[in-house]
Amino acid sequence: MSNPKIVPVILAGGSGTRLWPISRDSLPKQFLSLGGTRTFYQQTLLRVPAAGDSVTAPIVVTGEDFRFFARRQAAELGIDATIVLEPARRDSAAAIFTAARIAAERYGEDSLVLALAADHLVPDVELFRDALLAAAEVAAKGYIVTFGIKPTEPRTSYGYIRTGEALGVAGASRVDSFVEKPDAATAERYLAEGYLWNSGNFIFPASLMLAEAERFEPAILEGVDAAIGAAKTDLGFIRLDKSAFLTIPAKSIDYAVLERTKKAAVIEGRFAWSDIGSWDAVRELGPVAEDGNVTHGPVSLLDSRNAFVHSEGPLVTGIGLDDITIVASDDAILVMPSDRSQDVKNLVAGLKAEKRNEANEHIRIHRPWGTYETICRGDRFHVKKIVVEPGATLSLQKHHHRAEHWVVVKGTAEVTQGERTYIVNENESTYHPVGEIHRVANPGKIPLELIEVQTGSYLGEDDIVRYEDIYNRA
Amino acid sequence: MSNPKIVPVILAGGSGTRLWPISRDSLPKQFLSLGGTRTFYQQTLLRVPAAGDSVTAPIVVTGEDFRFFARRQAAELGIDATIVLEPARRDSAAAIFTAARIAAERYGEDSLVLALAADHLVPDVELFRDALLAAAEVAAKGYIVTFGIKPTEPRTSYGYIRTGEALGVAGASRVDSFVEKPDAATAERYLAEGYLWNSGNFIFPASLMLAEAERFEPAILEGVDAAIGAAKTDLGFIRLDKSAFLTIPAKSIDYAVLERTKKAAVIEGRFAWSDIGSWDAVRELGPVAEDGNVTHGPVSLLDSRNAFVHSEGPLVTGIGLDDITIVASDDAILVMPSDRSQDVKNLVAGLKAEKRNEANEHIRIHRPWGTYETICRGDRFHVKKIVVEPGATLSLQKHHHRAEHWVVVKGTAEVTQGERTYIVNENESTYHPVGEIHRVANPGKIPLELIEVQTGSYLGEDDIVRYEDIYNRA
Numbered sequence: 001m002s003n004p005k006i007v008p009v010i011l012a013g014g015s016g017t018r019l020w021p022i023s024r025d026s027l028p029k030q031f032l033s034l035g036g037t038r039t040f041y042q043q044t045l046l047r048v049p050a051a052g053d054s055v056t057a058p059i060v061v062t063g064e065d066f067r068f069f070a071r072r073q074a075a076e077l078g079i080d081a082t083i084v085l086e087p088a089r090r091d092s093a094a095a096i097f098t099a100a101r102i103a104a105e106r107y108g109e110d111s112l113v114l115a116l117a118a119d120h121l122v123p124d125v126e127l128f129r130d131a132l133l134a135a136a137e138v139a140a141k142g143y144i145v146t147f148g149i150k151p152t153e154p155r156t157s158y159g160y161i162r163t164g165e166a167l168g169v170a171g172a173s174r175v176d177s178f179v180e181k182p183d184a185a186t187a188e189r190y191l192a193e194g195y196l197w198n199s200g201n202f203i204f205p206a207s208l209m210l211a212e213a214e215r216f217e218p219a220i221l222e223g224v225d226a227a228i229g230a231a232k233t234d235l236g237f238i239r240l241d242k243s244a245f246l247t248i249p250a251k252s253i254d255y256a257v258l259e260r261t262k263k264a265a266v267i268e269g270r271f272a273w274s275d276i277g278s279w280d281a282v283r284e285l286g287p288v289a290e291d292g293n294v295t296h297g298p299v300s301l302l303d304s305r306n307a308f309v310h311s312e313g314p315l316v317t318g319i320g321l322d323d324i325t326i327v328a329s330d331d332a333i334l335v336m337p338s339d340r341s342q343d344v345k346n347l348v349a350g351l352k353a354e355k356r357n358e359a360n361e362h363i364r365i366h367r368p369w370g371t372y373e374t375i376c377r378g379d380r381f382h383v384k385k386i387v388v389e390p391g392a393t394l395s396l397q398k399h400h401h402r403a404e405h406w407v408v409v410k411g412t413a414e415v416t417q418g419e420r421t422y423i424v425n426e427n428e429s430t431y432h433p434v435g436e437i438h439r440v441a442n443p444g445k446i447p448l449e450l451i452e453v454q455t456g457s458y459l460g461e462d463d464i465v466r467y468e469d470i471y472n473r474a
Numbered sequence: 475m476s477n478p479k480i481v482p483v484i485l486a487g488g489s490g491t492r493l494w495p496i497s498r499d500s501l502p503k504q505f506l507s508l509g510g511t512r513t514f515y516q517q518t519l520l521r522v523p524a525a526g527d528s529v530t531a532p533i534v535v536t537g538e539d540f541r542f543f544a545r546r547q548a549a550e551l552g553i554d555a556t557i558v559l560e561p562a563r564r565d566s567a568a569a570i571f572t573a574a575r576i577a578a579e580r581y582g583e584d585s586l587v588l589a590l591a592a593d594h595l596v597p598d599v600e601l602f603r604d605a606l607l608a609a610a611e612v613a614a615k616g617y618i619v620t621f622g623i624k625p626t627e628p629r630t631s632y633g634y635i636r637t638g639e640a641l642g643v644a645g646a647s648r649v650d651s652f653v654e655k656p657d658a659a660t661a662e663r664y665l666a667e668g669y670l671w672n673s674g675n676f677i678f679p680a681s682l683m684l685a686e687a688e689r690f691e692p693a694i695l696e697g698v699d700a701a702i703g704a705a706k707t708d709l710g711f712i713r714l715d716k717s718a719f720l721t722i723p724a725k726s727i728d729y730a731v732l733e734r735t736k737k738a739a740v741i742e743g744r745f746a747w748s749d750i751g752s753w754d755a756v757r758e759l760g761p762v763a764e765d766g767n768v769t770h771g772p773v774s775l776l777d778s779r780n781a782f783v784h785s786e787g788p789l790v791t792g793i794g795l796d797d798i799t800i801v802a803s804d805d806a807i808l809v810m811p812s813d814r815s816q817d818v819k820n821l822v823a824g825l826k827a828e829k830r831n832e833a834n835e836h837i838r839i840h841r842p843w844g845t846y847e848t849i850c851r852g853d854r855f856h857v858k859k860i861v862v863e864p865g866a867t868l869s870l871q872k873h874h875h876r877a878e879h880w881v882v883v884k885g886t887a888e889v890t891q892g893e894r895t896y897i898v899n900e901n902e903s904t905y906h907p908v909g910e911i912h913r914v915a916n917p918g919k920i921p922l923e924l925i926e927v928q929t930g931s932y933l934g935e936d937d938i939v940r941y942e943d944i945y946n947r948a
Contacts, residue, residue: 321811332789333802409927429927
């Protein structure tokens with residue numbers, strides 16, 4: 001019998017408000033790069049070995065709102081992922097049971113599900129893969145294997161694992177117990193006693209997870225099975241059934257299974273790892289200058305030390321800063337003592353309660369066909385920069401209250417205006433009066449960039465009548 | 475003989491980097507409002523009694539770069555000021571000697587020059603005018619009268635005046651001595667001993683100031699007289715002669731005259747006053763919330779006290795702040811402990827040394843005809859919002875490397891294109907290919923707003939050939 005297949009499952013449904021204002025509900029951290037070249041989701045996809053004899057194509061579990069990010073960012077890497085859409089957030093147990101069931105159906109009960117968070121950082125892929133090989137060997141013997149991480153310092157923001165009996169594979173042991181985030185003194189003790197950080201990434205046989213789900217959380221599994229049974233395929237996405245999914249209790253996989261099963265094992269990963277769970281964690285990634293400052297983007301500090309400044313927009317300057325964290329985007333700034341980074345989620349909750357747009361939305365809005373952003377807003381006008389991806393097409397639409405001027409500044413536009421379809425090249429413009437049915441597509445090979453100047457008495461996004469839409473939004 | 479005339483002189487040449495990033499060299503604080511309705515310069519113009527029998531029209535002394543601000547902001551108030559342009563910064567002695575000479579020539583040797591800084595705040599105009607009446611009475615007797623302010627607290631950021639012999643007018647006395655900015659303990663003592671703050675605003679007979687200038691600083695006066703003698707009038711501005719003016723030593727009026735003359739007097743002003751010399755001074759203007767926070771603009775603070783946050787752009791959020799100052803504009807942010815506000819000038823000096831554009835320039839650039847700002851910049855394109863004031867006309871120009879699309883979003887444009895001149899209304903557009911000679915004017919009664927999309931391989935401001943310019947820039 002051949003070895004069981006490894007089925008990579010990327011859990012990419014998180015909302016990531018703890019890295020606000022860079023990460024927001026509308027575009028959370030797994031789909032961001034924080035200044036790197038690949039997003040965390042892409043880095044996760046590239047971390048697993050390429051699909052082949054022993055590894056299948058990845059399955060991505062994510063939310064409805066993120067479906068086009070998940071597909072586009074995988075496609076940029078040439079990866080054809082199966083994308084499963086959860087109709088609501090139900091924490092990790094539902095997502096992992098779903099993945100286990102789909103893996104079992106597609107690749108057999110024995111297949112090994114490698115469940116990876118889409119928003120963790122593992123800089124050394126080779127060391128991760130070494131751990132993966134050992135972990136798969138243990139999992140195949142009938143264990144749910146957690147990737148534990150040898151701590152480098154007494155962190156209080158991570159859960160820990162106390163290891164038990166060795167399992168005969170280098171670095172592998174049974175889990176004696178999972179322990180919650182400790183206080184500083186306890187963390188010191190854990191470090192001294194050889195506890196491992198619990199990374200929240202696992203590998204397990206699909207059949208074993210389903211059996212444990214049946215045993216400990218039958219209601220969750222039942223809801224998952226019903227949601228898969230009534231799932232629909234829409235533009236290639238697997239859309240789980242909403243009414244079935246909504247019945248599922250929200251529970252983390254730790255509480256649902258890992259802390260209760262007798263089959264928990266851990267592999268000691270010796271790779272560097274971060275859950276990037278707060279700005280403090282981003283700061284730790286460095287690089288650290290001589291004065292202890294860590295700066296990303298346009299920053300100028302005077303007489304400051306141990307400051308962390310991350311700007312993806314304005315120039316950030318500081319005088320006399322000590323252990324202060326500053327994060328800046330074009331429309332929102334966050335300033336706090338660095339030890340308050342766990343409170344960002346509370347701040348964002350407050351902004352949501354105040355119904356502040358900046359709590360959830362970015363200036364740049366993502367759509368299936370590309371992006372747009374407002375670059376200027378006036379009394380009776382509104383200027384946007386629109387980027388249409390190669391091959392993409394906006395809906396055939398009209399507006400009741402606004403006229404639109406389009407100037408193509410890069411690439412080639414195929415414009416439909418009433419009955420006519422024609423090409424608009426770089427440095428050419430077109431005009432759509434109120435009430436005219438129109439559409440733009442990018443027939444080219446590079447992104448199409450255009451400047452849209454809207455004028456009219458009402459300029460809300462909801463003044464749109466869609467006639468046809470290749471993304472099923474009409 | 476009638477009473478001598480009061481000649482208001484507004485000193486508006488300061489660069490004001492201490493309120494960076496809101497105030498910058500290209501548009502310093504006297505021409506800003508910091509969120510109020512009138513700029514500080516306009517408030518200063520409105521502080522002096524209107525021109526009439528005893529008060530003349532104001533004379534404004536400012537720099538070349540600020541001439542259109544000075545004129546436009548005065549015109550908004552219906553005030554026709556004489557605007558004198560210094561070709562370089564030479565500190566206050568040169569400016570005050572210049573004003574004294576011009577006042578003497580125009581209104582007689584006995585005229586009383588009221589020299590006011592354009593960037594101070596005096597909320598109660600009536601109390602100021604009461605002090606002015608008393609000060610004028612003393613000045614007419616042959617004194618250089620400083621407005622002293624009764625201190626409300628032991629400030630270390632102001633110079634102090636020790637009063638001497640009473641002069642028989644309520645609140646007026648000779649100056650015993652001027653003293654430099656004290657340390658905290660000395661400031662407490664000054665407060666207890668009845669010293670006054672030195673506001674740096676004066677009234678004096680023109681002839682007396684010129685006599686003292688002749689006596690103490692003949693070189694400065696000689697340079698001033700030469701610069702006035704060879705001055706040119708340009709579009710109504712009095713442009714002092716550059717080569718003469720450049721010979722003048724830079725010296726403050728305090729060092730040049732006030733600390734040396736026997737004719738120094740002081741009037742005790744009982745009006746509230748601030749030199750708005752630092753962010754700390756702005757913070758003092760309040761209003762103060764219950765937790766001690768002072769916030770202006772879009773701000774949301776969690777668990778913070780005694781914070782000062784002033785935003786003229788992005789949403790600024792903070793967690794756990796204590797005595798922190800944050801100032802935000804669209805392109806630059808400043809964060810510092812509030813007691814470091816005296817160091818902002820050093821920070822800005824560093825930014826200038828790094829040749830950072832944000833050190834001097836705002837996003838919105840002012841021109842004689844109105845303003846423009848870049849709202850989007852791309853690889854081979856550049857989008858600007860342009861505002862043309864009613865009656866204003868841009869230069870007749872062409873560009874070698876860029877084409878321009880204009881969309882009128884508000885008001886009416888008169889566009890010249892080659893030989894043709896025509897009107898472009900709201901929601902209409904026009905196009906200027908590379909090399910075409912063109913011009914835009916606003917023939918209307920409201921500001922003209924247009925969106926300009928430039929495309930081309932070189933988009934620098936210096937790609938402009940001007941054929942005609944009503945502002946003498948061709």
